[in-house]
Amino acid sequence: xxxxxxxxxxxxxxxxxxxxxxxxxxxxxxxxxxxxxxxxxxxxxxxxxxxxxxxxxxxxxxxxxxxxxxxxxxxxxxxxxxxxxxxxxxxxxxxxxxxxxxxxxxxxxxxxxxxxxxxxxxxxxxxxxxxxxxxxxxxxxxxxxxxxxxxxxxxxxxxxxxxxxxxxxxxxxxxxxxxxxxxxxxx
Numbered sequence: 001x002x003x004x005x006x007x008x009x010x011x012x013x014x015x016x017x018x019x020x021x022x023x024x025x026x027x028x029x030x031x032x033x034x035x036x037x038x039x040x041x042x043x044x045x046x047x048x049x050x051x052x053x054x055x056x057x058x059x060x061x062x063x064x065x066x067x068x069x070x071x072x073x074x075x076x077x078x079x080x081x082x083x084x085x086x087x088x089x090x091x092x093x094x095x096x097x098x099x100x101x102x103x104x105x106x107x108x109x110x111x112x113x114x115x116x117x118x119x120x121x122x123x124x125x126x127x128x129x130x131x132x133x134x135x136x137x138x139x140x141x142x143x144x145x146x147x148x149x150x151x152x153x154x155x156x157x158x159x160x161x162x163x164x165x166x167x168x169x170x171x172x173x174x175x176x177x178x179x180x181x182x183x184x185x186x187x
Contacts, residue, residue, distance in 0.1 A: 006129040008174070013134030014088045016095040016166030025131040026097065029165070032127035033101075038116035039108045045120040045160075048100040048152050055098050058162060061147055063090035065140040089140060095164030099124060099135070100148065102157035110158065117160035124163065134168040137161050 030047050038044055050058060066089040073082045092098060101121050103113040121137055128135045138161055141148060145159035 001130045003126075006126045010125050010129050011134055011168070011172040011174070012136045013095075013164075013166075013168045013172060014084070014093045014136055015169035016093050016134075016164070017169050018094060018096070019167045021097050021133060021166055025133065026165070029124050029127040029131060029133075030099070033099075033120040033124040036116065036119035036123045038119065039106065039112040042104075042106055042108075042116070044104040044106055044113060045117050046102040046104065046154065046157055047120065047124075048102070048154065049097065050100055050152070051097045054151060055092075055096070057151055058098055058100070058141070058148060059090060059092050061144045061151075062092070062138065062141040062162065065089060065143045068143055069140050088136075089138075092164035093136070093166075094169070095135075095166035097165045099163040099165055100152060100154075101160040101163065102149075102154055103160055104157060113158060114160060117158075121161055121163060128165055132167070133165055135163045135165040137163055 026049055030049060033045070033047055034043065036045070066086050069085070069089075070082065073085055077085075087093075101117050101124075103117040106113055125135050125137065141162045142159050146155075148159060148162070149155050149157065
């Protein structure tokens with residue numbers, strides 16, 4: 001798949017089919033994530049690939065994080081969208097797998113560490129597209145990082161995001177790009 005096509009067709013998917021995701025595809029996705037850049041090439045991300053009962057427990061925890069997003073969502077979207085999003089937080093739209101991204105603490109500090117985790121997430125999301133899959137980058141569940149870390153045995157790591165992954169139930173339209181976001185200097 002062409003990189004530009006993958007970039008333009010990646011979506012934050014919130015509805016998935018019940019079809020399982022092949023372990024071989026997940027292996028390629030997380031392998032792509034590990035090729036992301038990181039501060040001083042520390043490669044300090046950690047990725048947990050989760051399904052089954054642990055995935056369901058993370059979904060329950062995620063559902064409890066929704067109220068912290070609700071006011072902001074209500075200021076941006078109609079009620080129907082807010083309620084749909086509430087459901088998504090509770091069940092990940094039916095995605096059978098979640099990728100949970102962490103970073104190890106480094107002397108460079110949390111800002112640099114977070115960027116390494118974010119780069120790994122974007123690589124994984126683009127690799128999902130190449131596999132015919134989609135994902136959704138969720139930061140809401142970070143509010144319950146300690147509980148998720150205890151479930152996964154990830155104490156001492158910094159939770160960056162939870163990413164449900166699966167076969168999209170439908171192709172989401174591309175939101176329009178906002179204008180006036182780029183400034184050229186010295187050209």
